[in-house]
Amino acid sequence: MTDHMISISVERSDPERGREPAIETYEVPAEAGATVLGALLHIYETCESSPAFRCGCRNQDCGLCAVDVNGRPRLACITPLRKGMVIRPLRRLPVARDLIIDRRWIMPFLERFDLFVRDGGLREWPPRLSAPAEHARLAACTECLSCLAACPSFEAGRDEIGGPYHFVKLAQLYWDPRDGADRRAQAALLGIARCPACRKCACPLGIPVYRAAVAPLAGVR
């Protein structure tokens, strides 16, 4: 059986070697159920000089494969493949190479803003706790960073200009009954006042980023 082939475009770049972003076109099989990630894997398996990309679980659980598809952030693993698609790295984030964005800024960010519950040590378990529904919703954030790529006021590399992902991390603790830190003050430091409430921070998995994270931290009702 020969699969029907279609063309897609991929933006390539290599800042390390001084290569500016340029579009390359590839022929990929478009069988029923084909996904963007499947197409990238096909290109990698068949072309010597393939674009670099991230792949984790293939099933929308790990958040590693998010890319920009036709101008919108998408999880490559669950995005149906279509003719003429243009695939780029997520916008507004530093590109390491081709479709791979840098992810090493996250650990230092967590450390700088104390984004953890204080260590209570091993106590009698289980303590009686009740957490609002928002806690469970936000705990499911895969950190794919699509919300940052879509946010018009976020600027990478500047602590005072955070974006929806930063506020999700703060709100996970804001809704945690064990957290005593002033997360709203931190949100202010991260520039939450700049949020225009445009709600472009749509989550590919449907987490209500603005309603459960941004608005409560900004004091918007």
Add this chain to the structure above:
Amino acid sequence: MEAREYDIVCIGAGGAGVTAAITAAAAGARVLLLSKDPIGYGNTRIAVGVVASCGILPADSPDVFYEDLVVGGEHLNNPKLARVMAEEAALAPAIAESQGALFARDAGGGISRGVAMRAGGHRYHRSVKAHGKGIGLSQALRAAAARSAVDVLEETVTVRLLSDGGRIAGLVAWDLAAGAPVVVRAPAVILATGGLGWMYYPHTDCMRSATGDGYALGYEAGAELVDMEQVQFLPFSCTHPASMVGIFLGEPSFVGPQGRLLDAHERELLVGMETMTRAQVSRVMALELRKGNGTKHGGLLLDLRQNLETPRGRAAWQTMKDVGLLDIAKRAYGPKAYAWQEPWDVVPTVHFHMGGLRIDEHGATSLAGLYAAGEAAGGVHGACRLGSVALAELFVFGRRAGLAAAEFARGADRPPLPRDEAAEAAANVARLPGARGEHRPVTLVRQLQRLMWDKVGAVRDETELSAAVAELRSLADQARSLRLGPERRQSLDLLDALELRLMLLTADIVTRSALCRQETRGAHVRADYPDRDDARWLANIVARRQNGGLSLAVEPLAGVQ
């Protein structure tokens, strides 16, 4: 080359690695947490997030838990490790919550039967559900690493462990993001590298990073491995479309009271699967598929329709919906599959590995200074793992390995770094980018994966296993002549090349251990030895390196006289 100095390097940053690293750091050790994925990823992140505990119901006890483990594991478990698992299971969710995870509570804020799950193979409701599933656990792990004094190095793949006179001395790794070698001198190393599911891609529901690195690294350094033939298949995964092959669709405990397994001609193969183990169902499926009774997509039919007629069956549908399995069925097979109105085309998928580094109760391997925890270690689960125990194991044995490694590092003098060996290992990596040999690494990796699925899969026999050994040897020969792109940073070619070398070692050990075990037990099914043989095979297969080659020994079950 400048070597970094630490007391402990922990390789792998899923549940076991982070728990071990932060425990060791809290005990005063200087720890480097080194991970191929970002911190807190690995298979922990994509797990369903259900963690075994013990004692939520008054009738439950470590003794009952222990019995469940060894009955499920078909008595191949290391009794000492299974005993620790049972005794300390109640610690697992407590450790996870101390890191910042949160488990679902009842209306009164407590944990009771109503919010606990009875996972496959467990006698009681004793497993608890994390907010945000595996993602929630994983975010807490990363936060706990940020809170701890450990240093982290993400996106870095270990290529060789260094030893000196039978003791760990350090390691050589490659920083994928920076495109540069990393050499670390340390008297203790913890392997928390997870399992080997990706060795069976696409027939796996594991992360791309689960390439079994730790097994090969430990073996090469001289540590012993145990029961490496015990590769766990979950019975139900997608057969199509191509991009979804191997993605998890459920396990026996999810199929409801009326779930049935049918062959392609709609003949009934199994009912009452709810209480069967993963191994029991996968075995029936693999044998039927071998007889040629599969669908055109290479699967069998999981018929869940009759569940919709009973309240308990409808509850099973709701459970599948809650854990996200119905969404997967809908993406693969459409809305009727979502509604359980038509059977699902299903095939077993590699999910877990029960074998691994042979450890004692404190995670120590047979090589001084080398520890292992989580899926990288073997023996807790015997020949079949019960649902939700893998996540519990991460916290229990991660903590133990961290404490023991810290204690060891405190007392140890520091072996000198074998500088020539370190330089050679680093040079071997540095010469790969731009290499102009014959074979692309990914081509050989895909051949290895295909071969493992075809010949070392859910049913095995001597003919196919022997052929697999020969084919692996041929692949290893071809792997001497690799062709890679010139990039040093974020190079998929380079990552595949480095993993290929380790996968070839691990695959050979798995295959030859499978050839050695001439019986059917748990996840290891031999068509030519279809029965369990307790008289001969209530024994571990121990793999070690001897005179530069693999040596296998059959040893009485650890801890049993």
